[in-house]
Amino acid sequence: MALFAKKPNGASPVRRLFGETVSLRLANNPAVKRAKVDTAHIYHYPDFLDAATCTRLCKLIDANRRRSTVLAAETVQEFRTSESCDMDRWSPEVRPTDEAIADLLGIDPVHGETMQGQRYAVGQHFRAHFDYFNEKQPYWPKMIETGGQRTWTAMIYLNTVEEGGATWFPQIGIKVAPKRGLLLAWNNMNPDGSRNDQTLHEGMPVVKGTKYIVTKWFREGNWIRE
Numbered sequence: 001m002a003l004f005a006k007k008p009n010g011a012s013p014v015r016r017l018f019g020e021t022v023s024l025r026l027a028n029n030p031a032v033k034r035a036k037v038d039t040a041h042i043y044h045y046p047d048f049l050d051a052a053t054c055t056r057l058c059k060l061i062d063a064n065r066r067r068s069t070v071l072a073a074e075t076v077q078e079f080r081t082s083e084s085c086d087m088d089r090w091s092p093e094v095r096p097t098d099e100a101i102a103d104l105l106g107i108d109p110v111h112g113e114t115m116q117g118q119r120y121a122v123g124q125h126f127r128a129h130f131d132y133f134n135e136k137q138p139y140w141p142k143m144i145e146t147g148g149q150r151t152w153t154a155m156i157y158l159n160t161v162e163e164g165g166a167t168w169f170p171q172i173g174i175k176v177a178p179k180r181g182l183l184l185a186w187n188n189m190n191p192d193g194s195r196n197d198q199t200l201h202e203g204m205p206v207v208k209g210t211k212y213i214v215t216k217w218f219r220e221g222n223w224i225r226e
């Protein structure tokens with residue numbers, strides 16, 4: 001059985017299994033609530049991260065930020081206007097949070113990409129996009145080498161934004177306002193392991209204040225190589 005599916009909609013047993021096992025684990029965690037939609041698996045965990053850790057991670061992002069990028073480079077200027085930084089998983093400041101996210105989801109940390117910190121100033125945004133990869137794009141062979149398709153996304157809001165900056169899922173009508181310590185996680189796949197286009201989402205422009213988040217994407221294969 002090929003690990004990386006060739007079917008047009010991307011359905012695969014590996015992707016299906018990630019959906020099932022992680023959903024089951026989250027459903028059995030009393031601190032976690034599932035959003036009331038049928039067409040995607042989206043979960044909230046309020047106060048997942050304590051205030052002191054949130055503040056430390058914000059400072060780390062401030063110290064290391066650079067202009068954010070996207071894979072389809074031609075649209076970068078207006079598409080994702082935030083600043084980002086890679087959060088070194090082996091650093092003592094990052095590692096406990098990085099591993100706590102993987103543990104919450106029950107995913108072996110080797111599947112997790114390097115966690116990304118993001119900072120949005122007033123007016124900055126991340127336009128509607130999918131976190132899963134488009135397997136028809138020229139970048140896909142490179143993604144196979146680094147662990148294949150993205151399955152789950154987990155993000156944590158590191159501060160409460162005065163106004164704006166919500167994460168909006170326009171297809172399913174969910175808007176999540178940034179709240180310090182809140183973790184949001186969703187499966188980018190359907191239950192059969194195909195790509196779920198209902199997971200389209202946007203980081204809306206910040207209206208007042210600054211927004212800090214960390215995002216962690218999990219791959220179907222190994223991101224970390226021996």
Ligand SMILES: O=C(O)CCC(=O)C(=O)O
Nearest residue numbers: 126131166167202203215
């Ligand atoms: O900023 C947000 O609310 C969304 C961020 C996002 O979609 C991502 O990092 O993939």
Ligand SMILES: [Fe+2]
Nearest residue numbers: 129130131201
């Ligand atoms: Fe995203």
